[in-house]
Amino acid sequence: MKLPPLRALPVFEAVARLNSFSRAADELNVSQSAVSHQIKALEDYLGEALFQRSGRYLVLTEEGRTYHDNISSALLQIERATESVLGEATSRLRLAVLSSFAVRWLIPRLPSLQRAHSQLDLVLEMTSETPQLSDRVADCFITIHRGSQAFTYDLLYRERLFPICSRQYWRTICETLALPEDAAEDDHLALTPEQVARFPLLSTYSIYGRESGDWAAWFGVAEQALPAKARIQHFSHMLMALEAARFHQGIALTNDYMLSEEADAEAFVRLPCHTLITGDCFYFAHKTSRRNEPGIRRMRRWLIEQAMASGLRTRIETESGTDPA
Template identity: 65%
Template sequence: MKLPPLKALPVFEAVARLNSFSLAAEELAVSQSAVSHQIKQLETYLGEKLFWRSGRTLRLTDEGRQYLEAVGSALLQIERASEQLLGREESRLRLSVFSSFAVRWLVPRLPGLQRLHPGIDLALEMSSENPVLSDRVADCFITIHRDSPAYSYELLYVERLFPVCSQDYWQKIRRELGRDTETVAAADPAMTPDEVAGFPLLSTHSIFDKSAGDWEAWYRTVERKIPEGTRIQHFSHMLLALEAARFHQGIALTNDYMLSTRTDSADFVRLPCHAVVTGDRFYFAWKTSRRRERGIQLLRRWLVDEAIAGGLRGGAAGSG
């Protein structure tokens, strides 16, 4: 078995992660010259440059990025295997998750995870819309993309959007539509798309990456366009649009997980209207090579059970 200079591998991982020779030296408690020596030794062995250096700028070469992906994962697996044999299997896990899913669905449920699996030390990492699936970013992910063949995926939720407003604003809508005289027990008739357009629409840009894209999709479901003259207020994120709706500013499109846990969900009324399926599917993703790690599998099973119990997902298997 021909191996590279093993002492240089943790040094390479630290420099690449911190993007700095000096910070890596500080973390590893060695001199900066010792770090430089180890990187040079590794580059000589591999016959490839791992970093581009230009003044104070440092970045990985293409070969360095490819090498980091493999080396970082291998070092992490060595650490996990050693902890198991030493009896330190606390399962420290970094979960990368969308802010809205974390705030509205996951965080309120975490006490249940801690009670059921006290050995899991879970750290949440806020992710962008398209997080890079990599051990450098997190140990596991909640993502809407299945674009890495190195990962396995378990379905949690198929997104649909439906209109909501605050309880007070619903009473305003009913008054303006002449429905305030109906009895409490009577079911409200469905609102037409034209009736909905008579009130301010709160739009989330990030869902379809375009202004009013969410409401355009909602009207397109019934083969309509947003009526001319409709007042639309724009927000970058669904959390903001939902908060505006909670403070009686209009009608927002939201999804199931945004209203499934928080105590303030009772502040909202789901309007008697149709829903639109966005096409986004939320998955729990983990590296296939780490499928035997107990912490990842415990977290996967807990997330699926919670998604089923909360009505986000049916009981059928959803792994990919």
């Protein structure tokens, strides 16, 4: 069996994950020179440079990235197996998730996770819309992109957008359009795009990557163009547009998970209008080779249960099983 210097492997994993010799030394409770010594020993054994410096930053070389991806799962499996033999109850799990999904949907539900799986030590990491799917980043992800065939993807939510406003602003709309205040509860009433366009529209740039792209797509569902004279306020993030709507500044397009708290039902009114399906899907992603790890299995089961209970995921979607890349 041809093995590298084994003491160097957890050191290499820490440096690669933290992108820093000094932070790795702090985490491992050793000196920075000891970290440097172990990395050099590993590089000498492999005959390859694993890191390179880019200005003030430390980055993996192509060989280093490939090597890290290949050994990370093995190190984690050794750690999990050791915990099992020692009878340690805690299972540490790093979950990378989009900030809006974390703040508006996941974090309010964490007490339920803690009650159901008290042994799970969850670490949340904020991620971009296009995260690098790698053990170096996290153990599992909630993402809208399926970027690796080595991962399994479980559907949590198919995104749809619908117009909302504050209850106070809804009264303004009703007065302007001569509607009763309970019109939003009338299944037979639907506001037309022309009626909606009479009021300020709160637009989120990040959804379609261009100004007014969300509202242009919403009008497009009705086969209409966004009116040139529409009054539009632009925001970079849906959370900002939602807060503007909360403070009676107009009509925003939002999705289901952004209005997942009970208090939102009191603060906002969903306008009786058509819905826009964006085509984005939110997935719980993890390496297929790690599917039997207890922490990942618990998190997967709990997320799907919560997605169903909150209405994000339907029973039909659940019965269809996982959605592999």
